[in-house]
Amino acid sequence: xxxxxxxxxxxxxxxxxxxxxxxxxxxxxxxxxxxxxxxxxxxxxxxxxxxxxxxxxxxxxxxxxxxxxxxxxxxxxxxxxxxxxxxxxxxxxxxxxxxxxxxxxxxxxxxxxxxxxxxxxxxxxxxxxxxxxxxxxxxxxxxxxxxxxxxxxxxxxxxxxxxxxxxxxxxxxxxxxxxxxxxxxxxxxxxxxxxxxxxxxxxxxxxxxxxxxxxxxxxxxxxxxxxxxxxxxxxxxxxxxxxxxxxxxxxxxxxxxxxxxxxxxxxxxxxxxxxxxxxxxxxxxxxxxxxxxxxxxxxxxxxxxxxxxxxxxxxxxxxxxxxxxxxxxxxxxxxxxxxxxxxxxxxxxxxxxxxxxxxxxxxxxxxxxxxxxxxxxxxxxxxxxxxxx
Numbered sequence: 585x586x587x588x589x590x591x592x593x594x595x596x597x598x599x600x601x602x603x604x605x606x607x608x609x610x611x612x613x614x615x616x617x618x619x620x621x622x623x624x625x626x627x628x629x630x631x632x633x634x635x636x637x638x639x640x641x642x643x644x645x646x647x648x649x650x651x652x653x654x655x656x657x658x659x660x661x662x663x664x665x666x667x668x669x670x671x672x673x674x675x676x677x678x679x680x681x682x683x684x685x686x687x688x689x690x691x692x693x694x695x696x697x698x699x700x701x702x703x704x705x706x707x708x709x710x711x712x713x714x715x716x717x718x719x720x721x722x723x724x725x726x727x728x729x730x731x732x733x734x735x736x737x738x739x740x741x742x743x744x745x746x747x748x749x750x751x752x753x754x755x756x757x758x759x760x761x762x763x764x765x766x767x768x769x770x771x772x773x774x775x776x777x778x779x780x781x782x783x784x785x786x787x788x789x790x791x792x793x794x795x796x797x798x799x800x801x802x803x804x805x806x807x808x809x810x811x812x813x814x815x816x817x818x819x820x821x822x823x824x825x826x827x828x829x830x831x832x833x834x835x836x837x838x839x840x841x842x843x844x845x846x847x848x849x850x851x852x853x854x855x856x857x858x859x860x861x862x863x864x865x866x867x868x869x870x871x872x873x874x875x876x877x878x879x880x881x882x883x884x885x886x887x888x889x890x891x892x893x894x895x896x897x898x899x900x901x902x903x904x905x906x907x908x909x910x911x912x913x914x915x916x917x918x919x920x921x922x923x924x925x926x927x928x929x930x931x932x933x934x935x936x937x938x939x940x941x942x943x944x945x946x947x948x949x950x951x952x953x954x955x956x957x958x959x960x961x962x963x964x965x966x967x968x969x970x971x972x973x
Contacts, residue, residue: 587902590960597701601955604628605694606676612665612685615721618643621663621693625718628697632704634716639734642727646736647716649704654712657969658737658745659962660924661696662689662722668946675949686948688750688937691955693718695748698959703966712970713740719920726882726920742928744891744969747921748958751934752943754909756953758936759899759961762911763892765847766932768817770881770918771856773842775800775863777827779872781836790834791871794827797838800866800874801825804842807862812851819845819916820859845916847884883922884914888929891969895931898964903957907936935961 604624613621622643626636629647637646643663668684670677678684696716703714717736720727737745751760777797782790804820812818820842827838844859846852860876867874900908921932935958938951 585901585964587957587960590902590964591956594698594702594956594959597698597959598956600701601694601698601959602952604697605691605950605952605955608690608693609676609685610679612678612680612683612690614667614683615664615724616642618663618720622718622720625663625693625697629700629716632700634700634704637736639731639736642730643720644727644731644736645718646731647700649700649714651707651713652711655743655970655972656713656715656740657966658715658717658742658924659696659699659966660717660719660728660745660747660921661692662719662920663693664689664721664723666723666944668944670946674947684946686945687723687943688948688950689722691750691937691950691958692748695955695958695962698955699962699966702959702963710967710970714966715742717745717924722920726923728920728923732923732926737924737928744888745924745928745930746895746962746965747924747930747932748962749932749934750937750943750950750954752937752940752948754934754936754939756936756938756951757903757957758907758909759896759903759933760909760911760936761887761892761896761933762914763887763889765884765886765914766911767885767914767919768845768847768916769852769884769922771844771852772879772881773820773822773840773844773859774877774879775840775842776875777838777840777867777872778874779834779836782834784832784834787834790836792834793838793872794835796867796870796872797825797827797840799870800840800863803862803866804859807855807858811858812855816851817847817914817916818851818855820855844878845918847914882918882920883926885919885922885925885932887931890973891929891931894968895933895965898968899961902960902964931965
C-alpha cells in the first residue's frame, strides 16, 4: 500500500492527530505525574469504543480492540516529558514551566491514537485483537515493567509488539532501524573502597583508598578489553568518584558510581561476576576492602528478524526504499521497550522527525510531516502482522 493510498485513508483523521500532538506538546507531564495525559488518552480511546485498563503504581493505559478470532498485535507509545525549559518562541510551546516534550513522546502518543482511530473505523479490513500500550515514566524507571508484570501482554497473549520513536537526525518519514539487537542493556555500578586513614606525610601508616580506586578504574577497563571479544560490544564507565577530606590526609573511603552497558545476556552475566571479583581482588591485594553493588537497569532491545523484514518491506512501499536507512550497529543506549520484548517478539524502529537538534534538548521539535507516514506505518504493519505467518 502506497503513501498515496494512506493519504486518502487517513485524510479525515490526520487533522485530529495533529491537534492531539500539539495539545500534548503544550501540556507535558514528568515521569510519574502523567495524570492529565492519562485522562486524555482514556477519553480518546473510550470514544472509539475500546476496553480500557489502567495499572497500579503508574499512569499506564491499555486500550483493547477485539475484532473476532485471530492473532494479537500491540502498539506501544511512551507518555512522559522531561525537565527541560522550552524557548518561548517555539511553536506550541509548553505551558508547564520547566517541563517539555523534548523526546517526541507527544508525537508517539498522537501516532498511536491515530492508528487507533483508523483501525477502529475500518474493522472490515482486519480480524483479531489490537492493543495500544501507553507507557508512563519511560525516561526514569520504565512504567512498561509494571504494565507487563500486571499482564498487559496477556488475555489475549500478544503475538508481536511494535515500538516507534522519533529521530531528529533524519528527514520526516525516514525509517531508521535494523534486525537483531537495536540497543543494549544497562546496569548501575556502586563501588565503595575502604582503606585506613593517616597523615599524608606518613602514608606507610595507612591504606590509601584513592590509590586503590585508581587501580580499580584501570582494572575495570582492562576487564572489558581483555575478557570480552572486540566483536561483542561492552562498556564500563565510572562516572563519579568521591573521597577524601583534606590535602594532607590519606583517604579512608572512596565511593564510585558508574554504568555497565552490554548487548548479550551472556556477556552481561559474565561481567557482573568479574566486576565483583576484580574490584574486591584489587582492593584486598592493596590492603583494603571493597563493596560492590550492581543494580539492574533496562535490558537489550532485539528486533525479531522475520517481523522486522515484514515491517521494513511495508515501509519501503510507503515511503520508498531511499528512505529506509539500516543502522550500521546497535546502540549501547537503552530503551524501556525491552520490558515488552522479554517474552514477546517485536519490532522497534526510529521514524525520522525532521533534521534538527538532538533529543533531550530545549530546541528539539517535530516536523509534522512525519505524522502521516508514522500513522500509516503503524496501521499497515498491524494489518500485515495480524495475518498468519
